[in-house]
Amino acid sequence: MHSFAGERPGPSSQLPPIGLDEVREVAAAIHQGVSCVIEGKPEVIRTAVIVLLAQGHLLIEDVPGVGKTMLAKALSRSIDCRMRRVQFTPDLLPSDITGVSVFNQDSHGFEFRRGAIFANIVVGDEINRASPKTQSALLECMQESQVTVDGTTYELDQPFMVMATQNPIEMEGTFPLPEAQRDRFMARISMGYPTPRSEIAMLETHGQGHPLDDLQPVTDAATIRRLAERVSTLYASPALRQYIVDLVTTTRSSPALRLGASPRAALQLLRASQALAALEGRDHVIPEDVQQLVGPVLAHRVILSSDVQHLHRRTEDVLGELVAHLRVPTASRSQ
Incomplete structure (x- = not known):
């Protein structure tokens, strides 16, 4: 296998073990940061943090305009790691996600160009607007944390999390997610409309600037990897x-x-x-x-x-x- 997402660090076992207090502390910091962007949705944010620590993938489903993409971007910005955003459209190709081998005339050989999936957190916006063929490009990535292109397998760095948003299937221009695709998402959440009080607070804060601009990372990919290992025990x-x-x-x-x-x-x-x-x-x-x-x-x-x-x-x-x-x-x- 080949790794194209950067050099992997040494085993976490070489570092001092993480205690549950540190798990709660980091999770609380992430929750607090995301709460500054997403008003009045503590349970939704809590579920997203749970999926992150459980090494799963998250599907966020709801009507347009309720903050699905904002939640995904806020969670990813809370962690100092590689983040890529993919806008799923009907003309998106599987190679746009996984990558493609191209011929290099200088070296007279093929070289692999990484797709958008080579990141720690991948935000897939409106995933059900892409064709089922393109959606299926995520199956191996989400289940095995690897990508196989032209017979060569490339490992993805950990942590690896796909946060996908989708509109309800009755919305125009959407394709249903295959059962195999849905089954690879650890959890599905719905944002729901904010309460009037939360919506007023949103008008006050978002009207003066974008809250994502002020959101700073509270942890990094290596720490999240160690927290997830501790949780699994x-x-x-x-x-x-x-x-x-x-x-x-x-x-x-x-x-x-x-x-x-x-x-x-x-x-x-x-x-x-x-x-x-x-x-x-x-x-x-x-x-x-x-x-x-x-x-x-x-x-x-x-x-x-x-x-x-x-x-x-x-x-x-x-x-x-x-x-x-x-x-x-x-x-x-x-x-």
């Missing part, structure tokens, strides 16, 4: 892991769902729960962590049955009912 008991498996298995057998959650969804639900536990200052995961993240992590992966769709029920409500009827383990941590 948080304890999840056998009972807790069984609880997650039972939950995703229930989605596959429920008559209300035509498509249930995948094994990848179970793994990402665990990772997100570990990040949430770290933000709460705990060194172990409890069932409440899992329950809080069922909606963001699973709702975009499952598909309602036609009968339930005709009743205009929300996917989050159906998942909430499944969680409510599932037996909760009495002890989330065994000695």
Whole structure:
């Protein structure tokens, strides 16, 4: 494999271990910085930070003009790392994302020119405006943190996170994301309209200048990588892991769902729960962590049955009912 995103640093194990206090401190600093740009959306920002620490990818879905791209750019600017922004359009080519081999007349050979995916944080704006062929160029990148072009595989530096925005599918000029693409996003969030008070505050602050201009990084890529490694070591008991498996298995057998959650969804639900536990200052995961993240992590992966769709029920409500009827383990941590 080849690395084209800069020289990789040495193993994090050579550095002193990071404590949970530092995880919470850095996460709080990121949250505070983004909150100066995105008014009145603490839960949305919190979920974005969780996905970052859980080494996942984030899908931000909502109508135009509510701050989807602003959230993605604010989170990326809070970290001193490589950031690239891609505007997805119908004429965008897969090689624009992954890169392409071109012939160099001076050296009489082919050389690889990196695409936009070679960054720590990639902001994909309006991802569902590109064709399914172009969308599929992200599959290998998001799952394996690598790119294969002309038979050669190039590694992507860590951390690597795709933050994509999309408009609702009924909007004009959009293509539905394939199921395989949606399944690679750890979580999906919706911005929603701001409260009147938050909108007034936005008019006051944004009217005097762009708040992104004043946003300074509070950490760097190397620290985020170490924080993510620490989060991945948080304890999840056998009972807790069984609880997650039972939950995703229930989605596959429920008559209300035509498509249930995948094994990848179970793994990402665990990772997100570990990040949430770290933000709460705990060194172990409890069932409440899992329950809080069922909606963001699973709702975009499952598909309602036609009968339930005709009743205009929300996917989050159906998942909430499944969680409510599932037996909760009495002890989330065994000695």
